[in-house]
Amino acid sequence: MKKNCFFYRKKKYSIEPNGVITKKSHSNIALIKYWGKHKNKIQIPLNSSISYSLGRVYTVTRLIYQEKKKRNLSIKIFLSGKEKTSFLPKILEFFHRISFYCSYLRDFNFIIETYNTFPHSSGIASSASSMSALALCIMEIEKKLVFSLKKDFFLKKASFLARLGSGSACRSIYPGLVVWGSHKSIKGSNDLYAIPYPYKVHPIFKKMVNTILIIDEKPKKILSSKGHLLMNKHPYARVRFQCANQNMDRLISILKIGDFQEFGELIEHEALTLHAMIMTSRPYFLWMKPNTLNVLHTVWDFRIQSKKNIYFTLDAGANVHLLYPIQEKKSILKWIYSDLFFYCKKIIESFCY
Template identity: 70%
Template sequence: MIKKCWNTIKIKSVEGEILKKSPSNIAIIKYWGKQKNQIQIPLNSSMSYSLGSIYTVTKLIFYPRKGKQQLIRVFYYGKEKISFLPKILKFFKRISYYCSYLKHFNFIINTYNTFPHSSGLASSASSMSALALCIMEIEKKLQITFNKEFFFQKASFLARLGSGSACRSIYSGLVVWGYHKSIIGSNNLYAIPYPYKIHRIFKKIRNTILIIDDQPKYVSSSDGHKFMFNNPYYKERIKCANQNMDKMIYLLKTGNFQKFGELIEYEALNIHAMMMTSNPYFLCMKPSTLKVLYKVWQFRKISNHNVFFTLDAGANVHLLYPNQEQQDIMKWIYSSDLLYNCKKIINSYCK
């Protein structure tokens, strides 16, 4: 798919700026752990929804490099962010084999999120996918010949090298990353849009995010993935994830929202169980996270509404529910004591 021949491209004297927006995503089948001695290759396949109103905006300014040393500067909300630079430099180094033309330019990266970064809301996914899309636009300006499908495949491939889940944020809707025998076209190198038909109830899903903790996590997702190999249950987790993917394929086709919700809750708790049983062990949930989960269960039992939770590698809670039940569920969210357990509420949707 990705060919070394791009290294032979003649660089023209081009410069300019590119603006791209890319969404965060929420995984409904999680991946946790990466293959050893590989760069960003997952231990199991995953599936996610891209989210509306939860995104990163990135402006990439590029101009010809004249000196011996390449200049890359990163700004976050208009202020230079030196702490972001090591990850960006690592990303550019990884993709240099596939985008050798980048060495001929200097870059200024201006970026911002509509949500807190590094707090378990897939900010790396949206930021790295936005940057990858900007880089692919440079490739277009250099008049490299490829079609639209290849543009997004390579963007997903590049984004993966910055952050694994970023490869899924390239696309809207349901997206799959990682090889699974039941999903045609699935592979470990880039994500693909979910290739099968889904029941109409899953085409309009609301997503309300309860911000329990907006501070950066004390254990990064990258470190958490590394700890997976010291977990005595990691092989069972891979087996379980693959089985859950098959279950999800069936549920997406048949439209059973209750079973769908139970599966995404199970997946979320399973991943957090992996964190708690890794070596070294750690917790991402906060006391308020657990209070919220219990309140969701209680409300669902009393009301029979289809509202379910999921979590990424953080303390914050995503509530997923059908669009047609939005009014009653939103009324519950804003009138219950749920608000006392979170700092902020972000209303979004699976797009």
């Protein structure tokens, strides 16, 4: 029996031969970044991470399942109404990985119809929201088979399955602050699925605004999945993993006491560390664009002059996430449109929920 048999489902069940399920899942932005995974294990992180789930930034997936007439598996994928055969290899690999845990999927063919409220593959975790939405659809099929399925198990297994498609997708199953990866200071944290952050959070961090500056809408030339692999021989990898876990300890304390300046400085350090690892990989590459740097410098200057609590973080791409308290939203958002809009293709007004 394979490891993780807690989620194993082998028994044959009866289910209607055709059906349609629709689920929505939000993107997330990591505060402590996950970058690098175990070489000989499937989607197991080399350090713990924590993220906010994001409102107004999500994927809606419609999963149509049809009883299989032939032995071969058939999957069709549509993004915003257009068939995407280029997505098939990743989806087929995902179904292959989860078939041990969801044996009932072998009886069906699938049509996946999906759309995002944000640009795909541009560094706003589209794989996280899309894979988590798909995992939630699959768990709805399982729920039809097992009427007694409890909500806690449903979400836990959905997170487990989503991880097998995209590591950060496991965090998108839950709202709020979400932890993935085993960490000695966080009870219940583990490498197999994400958990809601279990400790006290100061009120200032419960109503956070997230404004996303789209610097570049084009798909990244180097996807995150390939970037992770470059950590296997990275000369600074071991120090990075130690630093990330130490930063998690710092963040636990910050979230409790409500020190926004310490919070901001920590998430900016994490963001720049992530890009430093990218720039010092072999082969090395650069996701930031000139306007990414222009935005960062402008934010720093504004913060010094205004004393406002506005800080940035970056995902694996050129676009910039700005985080600030809801109490300062009116004045900061006005400044964003007046001073930063010049550098952007568009601005997405979101929030951490």
